[in-house]
Amino acid sequence: MTPLWIAIALLLLPALWLLIAPMRGARTLRDHLQQFEANDTSAEQNVAIFQRRLASLEAARERGDIDDARFNEDRLELERSLLEDTATQTKRPLKTVTAGRLVVPLVMVAVVGASTFWYQQNGAEGDLTLYAIQEEVRNDPEGSMAMFLERMEAEAERQPNNPNVWSSLFPLYRDTGQPEKAADALERLIAIEGRIPPLLAQLAQLRFFMAERELTPDVQALVDETLELDPRQPTVLGLLGIYAFDNGDYDTAIDRWRRAVANIEDPETAESLRDGIRVAQERMGVTPEAPAAAQGQGVRVNVSLDEALVDNVSDDATVFITARDIDGELPPLAVIRAQVSELPMTVVLDDTAAMSPQAQISQVREARLVVRVSKTGQATPQPGDLFGDLESVSVGPISEDDAANVVINRVFE
Structure with missing residues (x-):
């Protein structure tokens, strides 16, 4: 497992570097902050604004636009606003460049410890050990x-x-x-x-x-x-x-x-x-x-379209003739694709029409037949598609004289 832990250590190195990197620029950042605070004139600007507004109030009182009571009220509001602006401009002293450096090693140790603990709890070290054992025995001449x-x-x-x-x-x-x-x-x-x-x-x-x-x-x-x-x-x-x-x-x-x-x-x-x-x-x-495979297990199906629905679809619309298991838990057992222009028609659903070797019609004794006319040609049913079905059709040796009849006589909603 040594290579594994080496790989984990290599992955942790960038994370530890990201923890240290901010400290390398701490002195430069502090110098910029000091320069900014030294050149900050926001307090003087607030005082100048206060003085202009106060002068405006005094001029309004002299003209008789406001009385003494209103003047005193507005002046009090200006003074309160100046105090609030001045208070928000107050800054705490900048800390030294070395402040908090002792916390960084502690955080690094915590990151390494937490990462190691998480991997031991949720990682696949045990499965890697099993794989290593299997490969070791396989490659051992005396294995x-x-x-x-x-x-x-x-x-x-x-x-x-x-x-x-x-x-x-x-x-x-x-x-x-x-x-x-x-x-x-x-x-x-x-x-x-x-x-x-x-x-x-x-x-x-x-x-x-x-x-x-x-x-x-x-x-x-x-x-x-x-x-x-x-x-x-x-x-x-x-x-x-x-x-x-x-x-x-x-x-x-x-x-x-x-x-x-x-x-x-x-x-x-x-x-x-x-x-x-x-x-x-x-x-x-x-x-x-x-x-x-020798006896041709499957179902012969006669498919027709109800005359009342003939005008609802075009001749080039797609017809899906499908056999499914009774419980509907398996993929389609057999699928044949045709067109409306070919109806009425007779088809054979057997293992040659299977979609997967794991789901074939020869594996069941009974099947459900579903025939659907898709106007869009999509395999997924859409509103407006026509369909017909037949439940519990016996699956067995295919006979020329025995066929199931499915009539397309309903509209999918």
Whole structure:
């Protein structure tokens, strides 16, 4: 960590210089102030103004414009104003050039101390240490998983409240066949980060396999807590699918795995769950589903425009044909763009129309179809756009004889 502290020291040097810099010009500034005060004639000017006004009052009294009472009143006001102006012109004596110099070192020490303390509390020194350990073991000719684990365990004693320590130790223990230590590391991580669904799901999965794939009360409690926070949590749904499969409940296993696939981001994990679905279908005596790419999972859609709205849009207006998940939590699963002049038309929404590999129509069993006519061509709905939709459309092998009908018959407001 020596290079880190050297870098911090180099960053502090400009700040310390800014504290010292004003002192270098203190003597010049004091000389200018003394010269200004010596040549300041504001007091004489105030007295001259007072005398002119007083003479004007006396002349007005002699002419009879004002009486003695009014003269005395106005003169008193002039004298009061002169006293106030003179009082505000009074200046305190200038301090010596060396005044306050002892405070500067104290401020410098305070700046360094406060900066160091703040970094220790909020900085990433601990994470930099973890990275250094990882690089050191990786570059060591004798580096091994055991060496890395030993170094991380030592770091856990020094940084017991760093979540990155425990998130690194958990997979190390799990992959080296130490499930109890893996569970302890995960529990320490949960204690720091909070009881969030992904961490609870991983703990439930680990405890599930430690219990030889049984839903013990401890595992069931974790499952229930996770699903209450996130009913779509894929790790827990996958776990429940395995348990149902082991107990011969293939329908439930398929349902759980399909729900997990619809919410999982890792393509390899999703494909392994699809393999499990096909095995469960074989056990049921049902023809297994072919891989999505081979069988063309998707929806055939017939799109038409209500005759009552034909005059509301031009032929070159843009038509967006979109498939979304039922809960609306994922990005669009498939999007096709067309023009009003092409209506009525039939399109196929499948994985080739996906916007992202993490959100494809083959990942869900049902989808919501939304067709929108945009007068401006913008992807975001605008007031005056025309649209039509269809809820809960089954997703499956694309058939020439089976198509969903969506009629554009409403106006977006």
